[in-house]
Amino acid sequence: MGYLGYFPEDFLFGVATASYQIEGAWNEDGKGESIWDRFAHTPGNILDGTTGDVACDHYHRFAEDVALMRELGVRAYRFSISWPRVLPSGKGAVNEKGLAFYRRLIEKLKEAGIKPVVTLYHWDLPQALQDRGGWESEETVEAFAEYARLLFATFKDEVHLWITHNEPWVVAFIGNYEGRHAPGKRDFQAALRVARNLLLAHGLAVRVFREVNPKGAIGITLNLSPVHPLTEEQEDREAARRFDGYLNRFFLDPLFRGQFPEDMLTFYRKKGFALEPFTEEERALVAQPLDFLGINYYSRHVVRKGEEPVLETGEHQNPYVERSDMGWEVYPRGIYEIVERVTREYQPQAIYITENGFAFPDTPQDGTVNDERRVAYLRDHLLWLYQALEAGYPVKGYFVWSIMDNFEWAFGFSKRFGLVYVDYTTQQRIPKRSFFFYREVIRRRSIR
């Protein structure tokens, strides 16, 4: 695959996590309840019956975890702030102890020479806001802007990159249509309303950011995937186009063009769902210039005409391709395809791959974890990413999901994504072989 040179000197190699997946301390030091606390505490929602109550106990072990990152040599750490930890009721009274935790974490990162990349919303909405309608309600949209203002003001000069939302598609459709995530609704109409409100909330936060004007840059992270039709038949191609509209364009178009894709507006209306186009004012809000686009890339979708009730699509499961423990096809070329497509069609100022990683049930043997399949996954994705850089696409950084094994949402602790193995009974951390592989990539700025 071409000549292999070096990643640019300022290329931001990092690792990523999210608050609910690692922190634990779910009700400590004044933290409020989140929708994920509620969801995981409700029997039947999490595959292995676990919760994030303790998770990786990162709230108490962050210093050890930052030390691991330093050993790894990453230049940046992407983490999220738990909204109910700093605003227990979602708005109003501030929990100083909650803010103090993130202050200590940021201080530690600074000492280690690691740049903080902060996600405002990685899914743990304060339950108090959910009780009054959650993301379906305008109240939450406004509360988000105030929450953002608090963080921008508190960590003004300390954060390298700010990310408003992580994967609004997942929040809207997995949380409110498929019901596999908190708050566990199964209502497509509600999901559309949530998607629209998430985009408005993003816009309000960006406006506040430009007002408060802290150092650093702001963007949003989307989960994007190439969508390929199973065959060249027209029906399959139309299904793939629709699925692409559902997953990718439904967020990209508003963010970069100020409007939902016309074909999806028509399609949803025909199906009997209400979806208000953005007003002129809202368009200006949602499509404000961003400093970067974050892309989480894991896999592609192969789609055909099918029986899915709203979209009338079906996912093709090719039995001959390699899949992760999540069932996701390993498709390294997709990281190139998505960067190429987004650059061509939307021209973001900069792109960061804010997540990429691989789950499989690895286990320690004699105190080490030889996770060859993860090494292969990361290597192949980095090779294709390098090709994207060589082609001139504006990729500025790459974050592995995740520094350590953690609570994988509806799958509990049954999926391991970490570069570091976590023994959940002892909280022992064991760097895996992929940890040392990635360390070498960062050290050399090149892939071997």
Ligand code: FCB
């Ligand atoms: C992404 C999420 C992240 C993690 C990975 C595996 O969708 O953003 O929290 O669960 O998937």
